Amino acid sequence: MNELKTCPFCGGRAYIEIIPPHTHSEWLKKALPDLPDCEGEAYVWCRECYASVPAKNKDKAIERWNRRADND
16 A cells, blocks of 8 residues: 655645545434435545545545655
8 A cells, every 4th residue: 555645735744534434323414404424535634734635535545645746
């Protein structure tokens, strides 16, 4: 698996978070009836400046985070 590059904005360490697919509780659905269930996602973010990149899965999040302007 790819290693995460440092943050392109501040040079801070990057972290990956994975949110598994889930449905919301009944009380939350009543309070927010338009809130869809979560299909799952992943995102990479910097704890220093809070820059982040969301994606549908871990591999795509890493790919998007590691992409830089000087990539081919």
